[in-house]
Amino acid sequence: MKWSRRVIKYMIEGLFTLSGGVTSLVILLIVVFLFKEGMGLFTNPAVEKGYALCVNAANPTGSLDARVVKQIFDGEITTWEEVSEGKMTGPIALFRFNEIFSRYTEEELGEDYALLSPRLQEVVAGTPGIIAFLPEEYLPPGQEVVKRLRAGNITPGSFFTGGEWQPTVAPAPRFGVLPLILGTIWVSLFAIVLALVPGLGVAIYLSELAGARARGWLKPTIELLAGIPSVVYGFFGLVVLVPFIQKLFSLPVGESALAGSVVLAIMALPTIITIAEDAIRGVPRALREASLALGATHWQTIYRVIIPHASSGITAAAVLGIGRAVGETMAVLMVTGNAAVMPRSLFEPVRTIPATIAAELGEAPAGGAHYQALFLLGCILFVITMVINLSAEFIASRGQGKGVGA
Amino acid sequence: MIETKHVDFYYSSFHALKNISMMMEERTVTALIGPSGCGKSTFLRLFNRMNDLIDDTRVSGECLIDGEDIYSKSVAVDELRKRVGMVFQKPNPFPKSIFENVAYGLRVNGTRDRSFIARRVEDSLRAAALWEEVKDKLRESAFALSGGQQQRLCIARALAVSPSVLLMDEPASALDPISTSKIEELIASLKQDYTIVIVTHNMQQAARVSDKTGFFMMGELVEFGDTKKIFSDPVNEQTRNYVNGRFG
């Protein structure tokens, strides 16, 4: 009957609208969640949560920069002269919380460590040059002998421009994402440099030169390439590529930016080929014929008419290829060596953002600064890929105004 | 001079041209008319071997230009196409400047001499009756021109490589009446230097511009002769019906 059809039609339409709405909402919620968790990082103190840095009350130093704290605990800074602009002198005496157990016997610390706090107070009071890293719950009372250093929060500046990513060092973890961002860009860009020429070559071959039969098996093969899980690429990279690169350039280790770029290039190829081929096929037949009818050879037609006309599509292909590479996790994690250092050459290990998240999220305590920093990395990745996709769309749409007139 | 002897043409198994024998004199305009799908374009595209671009096609018989069989193995197709220019139904300028559109054929020919190219571009645009309209905007995109101007640009582009034959496949069918009459005038003046073959659906146009007319139907050349005769006193009944607009 007619009305029952109408009802079914409305129901199906409603279902589609609903699922569209729910999907959009879920995506939006994920993004909001990502940013909410990530932004929490900047409410964290620069030192590990639950701990405080303390000095002797006679020490005039009021606060220390997180980087300085790290250098002190690394033993790179050993005297107060270096950090307090002459207000304080003498050697720095480092004191980590667990050292208390070697200084005092269990008896001296009392039953259930009841005397832990006063003992800590003793230590701090007795050492003028001390800097102690102590849990808040055992923080010795007595403001007149123990002074807490003001730590300040982790700042966006130190996060985005910091050159060190050491999220687990105590007492002041370092969250500088610059090496990770640069590592990601470095590996991805070089991957595209590697993939663009062969990708374009195959696209031209497929759309211009290949016969129906060659196309018939090559095209599905390339599409298959896109469907292979990235661990498989990573595995291939690890057992074949990494040793090969190590030998070829006689490197100490084969895991390097180059290995990552090569694997990513292979992975980005299907994207580049498919989109570039579409762009080349999209060149109007009339233009091809116009060129050939003027006595241009097939090759002249390809590089004088077809490639220029498809250039925006080809650029979009490259940009989307980069997008694919930037977000890739597993394969890169397996072959780049994962050293969170500023990338200096292609032959050294680097670390990308997705690899960092994948490798560290499991061991970062939920809700902690490290955990939030990883979420913020996720936000950065989201922004990068969004910018890439938007620019690909922009480039492609700009090219559409280039169709043949009239 | 263009001559075909017993030419057959196949799109895979479809027999599109059947035993066509025809002769087109130098410096004349030959019009090809006939109902849609009768094979006019296919026939026209034989002469610059544009049909080669389509997979799985076959041609037999002889196709001679100035006595040379253009389907023989020794003919280089790109050289042939420099001698036989083509203008398409829809204007199809390149997404380049007006100047570069006309210079294209010279450039792919390997011509580097700038002043020669500039001269050739001007001559071609003059010959296509477009020079006065575009001489101040040669560097602008060809798409900035009107449809009729674009079509004359395409004619100039074809002329720039100095062909001896000009093939035109419904060159005015996408244009307004004023542009159409400009193209027709142009054909009349180009006749002095070129052998022109033109496909048209417009009977008046065929009558106005051509010296000879061939009437095609279902892949066969039904009648071929002086345009005056074809339009006033055709031998064949079908031709008479067609030119009088009774079918097609």
Ligand SMILES: Nc1ncnc2c1ncn2[C@@H]1O[C@H](COP(=O)(O)OP(=O)(O)OP(=O)(O)O)[C@@H](O)[C@H]1O
């Ligand atoms: N690429 C092709 N593949 C297969 N058949 C084709 C192809 N091009 C044309 N044909 C067929 O060949 C016949 C002649 O086509 P052609 O284009 O030469 O006709 P036409 O006379 O130019 O028609 P119109 O006046 O509509 O342009 C038609 O029946 C058409 O269907």
Ligand SMILES: [Mg+2]
């Ligand atoms: Mg036609």
